Structures are given as structure tokens and as C-alpha cells.
Amino acid sequence: MPRPAVYSSSRPTRRPAPAMADTPAAPAPQASDTQPTGELPSGATAGPQPRRQLQALWAMVLVLSALLVASLWQQQRPTTRKITQDDIDAAVLRTLQTTTPPSAAARAAESIAPSVVRVVGYGRSKNGKEEVERGVGTGVVIVDKGTILTNLHVVLGSDRITVTFHDGMETTASITGAQPENDLAVLQAHKVPDDLEAAALRSTQDLRPGDHVVAVGFPFGIGPSASAGVVSGLKREFTSPEGKRQLSNLIQFDAAANPGNSGGPLVTLDGEVVGIVTAILNPTPARTFIGIGFAVPIENAASAVSMPPF
Template identity: 40%
Template sequence: MEMEVLRSPDPEQAPPEAPAPTRKKSDLRRKLLIGAVAVWAVAITAVVLLRDDGDPESPARTLPSATPSASDGPLTVPQLYQALRPSVVLIKATGSGAGADTGTGVIANADGTVLTAFHVVEGAKNITVAYADGTESPAEVVTSSAAQDIATLRPATLPETLVPAVLGGGAAIGDDVVAIGNPLGLTATTTSGVVSGLERTLSRDRGGDIAGLIQFDAAVNPGSSGGPLLNDRGQVIGIVVALANPTDDGTFIGIGFAVPIGAALGAGEGDGRNPPL
């Protein structure tokens, strides 16, 4: 709170000569009044500050509640990595028709549910989830949406310490973002960039177009699919599903796509898949 400063009279200013008795009484009353005002101003300020510190409902301390927040303020890339690394898993998919040999997933719930890209596990006979502590577990597909390229997995066993990620948060063009994944088999890789565009549409050979995607420029490559796209507060704002490349190389040239977390959580059953990473 900004408080007006009450200044005392200039001590170097000479007092008026031979003040009348009535003027002395008037000056005394004015000084007493100014002093009382100053005391009340300090007291009121203290009460307001104490109320703001002690009352969680105070408007001055109420945080936006539209989305959950992993941090009250922006985090650095190293801080984001340290906070989210335990929540990111390596997915190994094998068997006839497996969409990808390896991919990425993120622990999305306290029951151990893993959120990933559907094409990572599509058609796989065997799925293994490897946790940050080195332990592994077989897993099965619980729900899937080929239309949104999203799937959820249920691991058979959980690590000793389970750390679900915080899901939520919106995205705006220019926002800082971080991706964590396992590109080209290089586990626990972290890259950073910005949101380059919103509401992008990706054309697919099967399953129709997928719309409403987040475009970003944090580097992702094959194996990054299913990993989390994070904002600077550690919230998972999207699930990485694809990259754009006008050549046949299948490598990153600065354009990646993620399904917004709201769409990922609400994805239902469907057919088709995204271009795989």
C-alpha cells in the first residue's frame, strides 16, 4: 500500500517573531492533529498488511484458480527439468504392428496412469515403461484416441516413489516452453523454445486431419512422441505428437506439434494416427 509521507516543518526555518498567545494555541492544535493523523495512517497500514498476510481469501493474495500451477513463479530450464524428470518415462513398444520402437510418456495421475501418443503403442503386443529411477514395468493400453493421437497406459507395477506431473495451463504465442523426452533413444533429453503458433492443423494419410495443435520450436525428434510440453511454471500444457519436415528425413527443422492438454485428457476412441516421431 502506498502511504502519503507527512513531512515535519523545516527545522532551519526561523519561527515567526513575537507570536501571539492565540497563534501558539492554534499551532499546538495543528501539530497534535498532524501527529494523530500520522499515527492512524501507520496503524491502518499495519492492519491492512496483517490482514493480507493472514487471510488467504484476501484479494491481494488470491491467485488465479482457472488452472493448477506447479509453481507460483517462472522456473528456469534446469529447475523445470529437475521438477519434471521423475514424471517422464521411456516407453518401449514391440511386436507386430508396433507404431514406434521407443517413445515417451508422462505420469498423469497418482494411480500411475501414463499419458502418451497413440502411435507410439499402436499395434504393439508388448509395452514396457521405464521410470526415472531405472525400474521397469509391463503396461497395457487403457484408453486410446487415434483421432487425437492420444493413449493412456496402466503399468503393472509402480516405482517406489511416484511423482505425477501437474497438468493444465494455457498457451500463448511467444510463451517459453520446455520439452522432455527420449529422442533417438537418448533418454531424458531436455530442449527449450517458444510457442510458435496455435490452432494448427496437421494433415494425415489416415484418420483425417488433427486440428487445434500447439506449434513450438523446442527440438523434438523420433522418440520424443508422447512426452510433455511444459510452460515456465512446470505445468504440462501439451503432449508432443509430431514434427513437420518437407523432406523424407524425418528430423526436426524447427516445427513441432503438441496436442493441448485439455484435448488430450478429453480424447475418446478413434481411428488413424499422426505422422510418427
């Protein structure tokens, strides 16, 4: 008779626990497909937990890298230092040592230059056929509409008067006022530049001998020229060599002035007009500058055009 087939159980063979005295045998555990916690069957791979740990590690690496880059950039970036007074003083000193600033006289001349004009008076020659220069002098614009102060002796007896402005524009002018006792004439230019500037006028009440002044004009027609000096005296009197002019209450100065400077401004180092140059004293026939010049105070000059007193 054939023997029945015998199948081996898929369950592991359990060894019988040793018998313990007086202890009932524990029931055999039921078969289950669930593996004990913490154990992996042979050939199984890691689940989501290790993957999250790997991602966290990379994130930490990236954070550390960013912190390192930021630290290096902060070290290389130039730091802003607060500027102190010592820094400013050092910069000013360095500028003074490397740059030559213009003199006070140069600044004064530059300030008044746009208001200074060349004045020429023309007349007829002896035969009456040709126009010739009768006088060359200087003028200063005191109203930007073209009102100009000059010396009366520069334009007296002229048939035609021309003025040349700082920008080179030349035009004719008319005498609109005169003050013979101060050798002053008021001219009105027939045309004016669009950007014409009037000079700043300053009272002579605080003017003192020794104050620095600058005379600007066209000596012998050359210019504009500037010369510097000081106020030598106040309330001086002058009589022309021919005895035709007697002037009083004049400013005496020693800035060089020659024929052609007549009618030009005498200015302070601030570029403000305190007088109108009118004469030089030279006992010799040369009639050139030997160190004494005279100017009409601007108060007298302003009254010639009915300007209010200071």
C-alpha cells in the first residue's frame, strides 16, 4: 500500500522549551506576517526615515556654505568710516598746498569786469572831413538797462560816443546827465547785451586810509586792465594843470592809473564800487602816474543819476 505524501511545514521548527517544574506551558504564538519592530527581512531596503535624514544633511551643508560666503563677503567689503574734523582739516591743508587760489585783487577785478566798458568820444578833424578820436576812457554800468557813469572830460565835445561792453558788443551812447563840479557824465547805451550786469555800489563812510582797492579801466586804451593799491587819503582836493578843473572831497589812492583810466571804477576787494577814477597828479608835462590818483566818491557819482543816497 502506497505511503501518504508528507509535506514539510513552512513554519520554522520550534524547539520545545525545557519543562519547568510546576509552570504551565505557554501557548505557542500565532503565526503572523508582521515582522517584529526594528528588524528588516533579508534583502529589504531602507524606508522614508533615512531619506529624510539625508535631505536634512544636505540642507545643513547648504546653510553652512551660505554662512561661509556671507562671512567672506563681509570681510572683503570696505567699511565706511565716519569723517572727522581732522579729516576735513587734512583735506583743506592738502588743497591749499597743491592749489594756488586767486589773489583778493584778482577776485575783485573779476567781479567788476562784466560792468566795465570802454568809452570813446569821436569828433571831426580840423578840416571837418574825417572822424577822429577825441578821448578814450572807461565807464561802469550802474543800471542794467545801460546807464553808465564816466568822466565828463572823456566825452565832452564829442559828436559821437561809443561804448564797448565786456562781451565785445559795441554800440553808440548819448549823454543823459552831467555833473561838471565832479567831472561826471551819465551815458545811456542805445543797445545792451541780454546778460548785462550792473556794478554793486558801496558807501565810503567806512572807508579808511590803508584799505585795499583796485582800479579797473583802459589805460592808454589797453584793457580792461587792473591795478591794486590802497586808499592813501580822503577828502582831498585837485586842480588840473590848466586850472580848468577844481575838484574836492576826493579819494586819494596809489593803485596805478593813467590816461584812459578816467571814468573807471575804484573798487574794494569785495568788488564793490566806492569811487570813479577821475584824475592823476603829476607835476611834470608827462602826465603819467607817479603814485597819486584821485577818485570821486560814489555818493557824489550816484547823485548824478538821481540815485538814492546810501
